[in-house]
Amino acid sequence: MFERTDAGAGGQVGFFFEGSRVEARAGDTVAAAILAHGERSVRTTPASGAPRGPFCFMGTCFECLVEIDGVPNRQACMVVVAEGMDVRRQEGAREATP
């Protein structure tokens, strides 16, 4: 389990992961907040449907792709949580919508 080791400096922010409200710390990236919430996986792959979770935390590996406020394929480790943000898992391949 990932747990906080210090009191931190910022306040709390709330966002939604799969529709449920999650409390995070101001300054957390979406990926960090999801791990702190106890989740390890954020998506399944388009190729085989295998589960994947955040891996590099610095924008390199693209494993932490999620949908944020309706925009798919966002790097969760590169986006800082904002109040009310709507974050969704990405299951399998994207569907093209005309």
Next chain:
Amino acid sequence: MRRVDLAVIGAGPAGMAAAVEARTHGLSVLVVDEQPTPGGQIWRGIEAANAARLQVLGDDYAAGLAAVRAFRDSGADYLPGALAWQIDPEGLIDVSVGGRSRRAAAGAVVVATGAVERPTPLPGWTLPGVMTVGALQILLKTSGLADDEAVLVGSGPLIWLAASQLCEAGRPPRAIVETVPCGRYLGAARHASSLFGASDYVSKGFKMMRRVRAAGVPVYRGASDVRIEGRERVSHVAFRTGRREHRLETACVALHQGVVPNPQVARLMRCAHEWSPAQRCFLPRRDRFMETSVPNFFLAGDGGGIGGAKAAALEGRIAGLRVAEKAGRATGSGYGEIERALKRDLAVRPLLEHLYAPSPEILQPADATVVCRCEEVTAGDIRHAVSLGAPGPNQLKSFLRCGMGPCQGRVCGLPVVEIVAAGRGVAHDAVGYYGIRPPLKPLTLGEIAAAADDGEELAAE
């Protein structure tokens, strides 16, 4: 369109130092960085770190505060949260900020995009719960998060640094599994001559190891045959030491095999590269002023070859000074002192490169191991395609889609080069690397369309 004397890509030690140096000579400087705050990965989150966190992360981390302040005070225009997604040889740079793209024109460009962790293809490395040691450290730096189940696996100074920081934070890792062959520590004695001038780094290394030992963390030395097990997520990590089999239960495995230059921008620019047997990766060719084979295009810091934060800042200064000199704003003096400091700081590298050379099992993974995580291509798939005649990484794309997923070869690039070189029995230089093309990261079509007819200036906030 915004015009500047110098554009710097990346606000880590090298980028900040280049910007500060160029500003000292009166150049106009634009700094573009993907992170929300300056410092790069090494000093990530430093401006927000409170006293407790600075204590946990140590003096070398806290030293970044002075560098960040000097950068903030330099008068360089700083664009955080900004992605330079295209750079052309004339110095035109397309930058995306907050979903909008703007263009800048720079007389010179210093790329300071640093290092990435060497990819570590091992059985089970795609399971949720597996991450890199760098990732563990970033979580501690930016969010104060730690997992006391973490098992750190691999080789390199970062393993000991991260582990000692986790101990200091009161969350020692469950174990360290070091894949350094035991004989290497003896072989490292051959590099004892490099210890002169590097004793500071060596004593820091021993101090970190003692800190971890004192916290009671089990350390398995000389490990090999690493396998990560689990169904939907990690449950165990198995490995061998000598003839003994081990299997540790954990939900968190952190892998590391050293760091290598982040090649994306230099490859985008078609800079000439050469294979470095010592660093086991390609390095962009540079002159003594950090200029690449593309005129007025400089590369400073770990992106040009691994040297660490202090060396990176020195290289940034050299590049910034050279840009000013070429612009007629500085004389050609002043390099000597910086170069001497750089040479002293790099004295420890041959020792580290020998001691922490990557494990054979990640350089030549087993056939069943996934190498391209995005498209789920295995080492065996790649070997088969090579046997059918695929000569290099770019042809493997057509054969296997390898390197064509979301990360665009950032993770599989080096392992693919290693497998092809071994399969064909040729030098790495003959294999080459993925062709990197813009945009460097995905953009929406709407953003590109809006950028085409927008005359609005790119400006710092």
